[in-house]
Amino acid sequence: MLEKLKQEVYEANMLLEKLNLVTFTWGNVSGMDWESGLMVIKPSGVSYEKLTPADMVVMDLNYQVVEGKLKPSTDAPTHIYLYNKYRFLQGICHTHSIYATSWCQAGVDLPAQGTTHADNFYGPVPCTKHLDMQKIKDNYEYETGVLIAATFAERNLDPQAMPAILVNNHGPFTFGESPYKAVEYAKVLETVGQMTFQSYLLNGYKNNVKQELLDKHYFRKHGKDSYYGQ
């Protein structure tokens, strides 16, 4: 069942480790098959050394496990909420990568200070507000998905122009047209997170990119007039 997607999701999860985006098992990637309406996600708490494609868990958009001997990642309800909301997404990645998570812990947006950022994210990467106490208690992982979508809505963004978000006090989620692409954005976010941590310490917010440079870099790489490649 969904062997090809399981393989892809497995490889995307393994890539997290290769790209130095995870400590222990602190990360998870999922992939969506829109034809069947089923999501494939990493199982919970299995070390990368032992993980196999067959361990991947299949779930539907009603939050039910359809196939899999192992428990799905605890964060599965966040992923499923977001697939329900953004019916073009095909991959979601969550990590606790060190620099991106530092920005989440600081609780501030990651400003666009360079073209590395602008090539990938159209504006500051938003940081969510805090969840209410009641939502934390009742249905925490689901509410995290609601919070992410609410943040995008408030900013007039969606995961296509902004394939990354910082969940306050927690960690980043990234999005893509495939599980691999979601992981790629997780690496971009981590790299930009480090660069901008450093440029912020050197010069604060004074040299954020101007709109015209943001437009140029974003649109030369994305959309119908793109021509980019280093």
Added chain:
Amino acid sequence: MLEKLKQEVYEANMLLEKLNLVTFTWGNVSGMDWESGLMVIKPSGVSYEKLTPADMVVMDLNYQVVEGKLKPSTDAPTHIYLYNKYRFLQGICHTHSIYATSWCQAGVDLPAQGTTHADNFYGPVPCTKHLDMQKIKDNYEYETGVLIAATFAERNLDPQAMPAILVNNHGPFTFGESPYKAVEYAKVLETVGQMTFQSYLLNGYKNNVKQELLDKHYFRKHGKDSYYGQ
């Protein structure tokens, strides 16, 4: 004698190097066998390349070597004091890992600024006070154990809810239900130490986690209602 525990303690010590938690031989892990009342600890000053399971030193809770051709780690009295005090501990780890030690050098608690922290440590990781001059002179390593336990007592904590402590001007100790688990917490502490060093530079103490988020993350992973796994 205690061959299985020696192997475990040996592997936990070797893991320190694999997880980039030590420079040269600056770290030591011990394990406790409560049935016999004996502790197994790394010998003093042996490089990781040359270390073997048979080199591990066996000591009793009266601070005496029971078996072993090599001298035990200089820090053995700290470990033994803590096993005497916390009779549920089965592993203790001490390192000079770079970020955790930076917080010890700063002499301040490591605040909880994110869920990576809250998943593992129930509140700020405490930093001890300074030892008195007389205690430093008389029985330094033993007094370090006394200081750690006094700090936990003052904060109404114990090494189960808070499996890590920062010894002021020195380095971290971590605790666990096995030698492996103590090393795992040493890695968590180092990672969180880096994240929070960075988020502190970005935003000071302004975005520390609220109690409800701390509760949620800590209790979804620990205790009778735990359901966690990424």
Added chain:
Amino acid sequence: MLEKLKQEVYEANMLLEKLNLVTFTWGNVSGMDWESGLMVIKPSGVSYEKLTPADMVVMDLNYQVVEGKLKPSTDAPTHIYLYNKYRFLQGICHTHSIYATSWCQAGVDLPAQGTTHADNFYGPVPCTKHLDMQKIKDNYEYETGVLIAATFAERNLDPQAMPAILVNNHGPFTFGESPYKAVEYAKVLETVGQMTFQSYLLNGYKNNVKQELLDKHYFRKHGKDSYYGQ
């Protein structure tokens, strides 16, 4: 055609990855053959794993592709403008290496604070101004070359005494008498970028090198009286 130079340019591009100067494909190196007036440059968007010497693209100084099945790097017009301007250059390298790019993002010159810097760069590494909106829109990569040359002219510098420049909000370019040498300067710049990020956080601009030390280090390594080697 230009097989030797293609090999050199290929190796210089591969070296970027070995020296930890690139994430994904975010970098490009070119080499110039002055006899034929032709430039060899990395193709666009090919991963380092798949890159071969035969993939290199040959272009002339009129910005035309002379040979090559793949598209040249998007940044090719910047390279070509600079070869036209500095007819002694034989290699150009562009990266988004993390520390050098942080200085670009901060939008400030990288001050000379030590002899590591002075051995290689005769004074602060200049950071360019911002490009005008119109230039960004019209011919962005070409105008980036113009901006670099204008910055050198304003400072009375050229890429021989100063084989590096920081393009504001973007990333560094480095120069050399060969593709390899341009990459070497990219590594020097990254290293000095980290050292000076740190010394700046410790002591601001207070301990910049004095002119006499700058002269000594630069001229013991470069020019007719050089005698240097560590």
Added chain:
Amino acid sequence: MLEKLKQEVYEANMLLEKLNLVTFTWGNVSGMDWESGLMVIKPSGVSYEKLTPADMVVMDLNYQVVEGKLKPSTDAPTHIYLYNKYRFLQGICHTHSIYATSWCQAGVDLPAQGTTHADNFYGPVPCTKHLDMQKIKDNYEYETGVLIAATFAERNLDPQAMPAILVNNHGPFTFGESPYKAVEYAKVLETVGQMTFQSYLLNGYKNNVKQELLDKHYFRKHGKDSYYGQ
């Protein structure tokens, strides 16, 4: 001639790379044979890949090459001055390692903020003053040695209690009873340089170690009452 020392000096130089203390060839280690009064030092500008024990250069204390096909390291006069001055030294190491050099660039002493420091260096690691213009011009590398010794004298220190020094705007030198030991101190200095860079950013100079803790850690490891080993 001095085959054993050449091998030792060769291995100590290779260790610089293994311990991540050098970029390119920016470092050099020497060893002294007091019986013959001869020093063995790394040749100038040879990459670590190509270096062999037979490449090592033999010099006497009058600054003359006694044996060797290659030029000695440019820094040889600094080494020789110091062997002349401290007739117990058997190894000297110079690097541009990143954190230690950052402190040199800042131009301030590296304060003792923890026991990792106190275990190895008895007090703050001194940073030298700046050299006069005339001394830089006339005999720069020799004068660097004079400056190092003058700094130790002014502070009532010598390379036994303080086997490291920060040359202002330049880089660290470390000392030992063997070439290996000098490299070991270079690694300790780099590690402590990172820890204290970080603790300084967290809490300034407020938590420097007190004299009694410095004494305890230094003397439990060094001198006649030493008993240390982790």
